[in-house]
Amino acid sequence: MPQIEIDVNGAHHSVPVEPRLLLVHLLRDKLELTGTHVGCDTSSCGACTVLLNGESVKSCTMFAVQADGSAVITIEGIGASDALHPMQEAFWKMHGLQCGYCTPGMIVSAVDLLRRNPDPSDDEIRAGIEGNLCRCTGYENIIRAVRSAAAALRNDESRHSVAELLPVGGSN
Ligand code: FES
Numbered sequence: 001m002p003q004i005e006i007d008v009n010g011a012h013h014s015v016p017v018e019p020r021l022l023l024v025h026l027l028r029d030k031l032e033l034t035g036t037h038v039g040c041d042t043s044s045c046g047a048c049t050v051l052l053n054g055e056s057v058k059s060c061t062m063f064a065v066q067a068d069g070s071a072v073i074t075i076e077g078i079g080a081s082d083a084l085h086p087m088q089e090a091f092w093k094m095h096g097l098q099c100g101y102c103t104p105g106m107i108v109s110a111v112d113l114l115r116r117n118p119d120p121s122d123d124e125i126r127a128g129i130e131g132n133l134c135r136c137t138g139y140e141n142i143i144r145a146v147r148s149a150a151a152a153l154r155n156d157e158s159r160h161s162v163a164e165l166l167p168v169g170g171s172n
């Protein structure tokens with residue numbers, strides 16, 4: 001069985017994996033990071049979104065072996081319950097979630113969007129999260145949340161670079 005080397009939320013793992021194991025199942029089943037969800041079997045819902053080397057990917061669309069040598073950040077690495085990332089705080093304050101199933105992937109995609117575009121228009125926010133489906137909210141509060149997080153991050157002088165949009169423990 002191939003052995004892969006992977007950094008997840010800043011921690012290094014050396015893990016044997018079946019060649020056909022999907023990255024999402026490595027994260028959930030072997031590393032017990034169950035904040036990354038599986039919402040479909042068609043690569044369309046985005047619930048499984050993580051950051052791979054700083055860019056959002058749907059972790060159900062790639063094999064774990066393809067992430068060999070990579071740095072992954074999951075929702076657990078974005079923030080913690082006692083130290084929410086500004087994006088998590090904005091989703092909470094602006095009611096950007098209901099059942100919460102889509103929320104980890106939605107937040108990861110939104111963090112990636114602001115990394116690339118710190119001041120997105122509403123249309124750019126819609127485009128940035130178009131790969132993430134939400135069955136509950138109607139998206140409007142999610143857009144408000146992303147807009148609010150973007151403003152908070154732009155005003156936060158302690159975060160001087162886009163890299164600092166990335167989370168605690170993030171290595172990229
Ligand atoms: S579980 Fe990956 S896109 Fe739906």
Ligand code: FES
Nearest residue numbers: 098099134135136
């Ligand atoms: S909050 Fe339920 S699917 Fe988005």
